[in-house]
Amino acid sequence: MNQSFNTLYKENYTKVYRLCMTYVSGNEALADDLSQEVFVKIWQNLDQFKNESQVSTWIYRITVNTCLMHLRKIKKTQEKITDQVPESLYEDQEDDRDERLKMLRACIKKLNEMGKILISLVLEEVPQKEIAEAVGLSNENVRVQIHRNKGKLFKCMTSKKKQNA
């Protein structure tokens, strides 16, 4: 295992894991499995990385495509997980944070596949230009779709919060 791969792993695992985690609605085991699969693909294609684009764009692209490749597995696992948010929000700060995160994931799950991809990348603070490059949509299209999906997410989060109030 070469040094550049080790560095790449250490520097990017968290980002990849968080992206996968958002995509699989918080299933830790599946997110870890997909993250490992992403790094297998990175290892297999390491020699094809050209310095034309940023390494992060390259990794985001592999991550998104790996998640897409395992869409059926993700859907099957998600069917078993309920998207219901617990009845009440706890007073304890840590529990409250977890519940809000679950709520966010449940709302992201409701978006279509492209919406999920775009919102995951936006939440990871990937610049719009890099997102467009990774997904293959025009800058303008990405901007419109991000705006639309942010709106959906915001609406869903607000209604879930009202339900729990």
Next chain:
Amino acid sequence: MNNFKDIKSIYDNQKSPEPTKVPKELKKRIKKADHLVNNSHIKNIIILSITALAIIGIDLFYFTSTSVLFEVGIITMIMALVIRITIELFSYRRKKSLNILCQSDQFISDLKAFYQWRKKIHKYPTYLTFSLYVIGVGLLFIEFYKYLSAFWFKFFLVEFVVIIVVLIFFIRKKIKKEINTLNEMIELYEI
């Protein structure tokens, strides 16, 4: 929940692992992925090739003096195996050509096209290869008739028919299941 910043702060507050080195599990997975033989298509090709070679070997070294009908049977069986091996090879090459590095919209349409192609090769080519193989074995039975007693011939014939019926049942079930899975996948990529 006043703006997107609130949503972002929820996301940023999640706990995330921060590894310091590549875990053993990932190293093992990489090693496994590097081995060609771990690919399901390659495994099938190896099994089918061994079967074809065994049939050729038995024909050449065991059944030395046989009839034309027997040889036609052997050739039909080999043909069925060759067709299947070719399909597996194409399938392997097509899957390998899926480029994980391409832009996601292209990757989605490539995945969809791949599963549509898998759907095509699953139905009729499977029936064709299976039928050819059964015809081949059937032709061998005519030759066996000369060497076996009436009892053993009937015994093997009944056994052969039972196996074929059971196989047809299972293959049909498996094809149906596979087609349903592929339809499900194609639908998933209608993004």
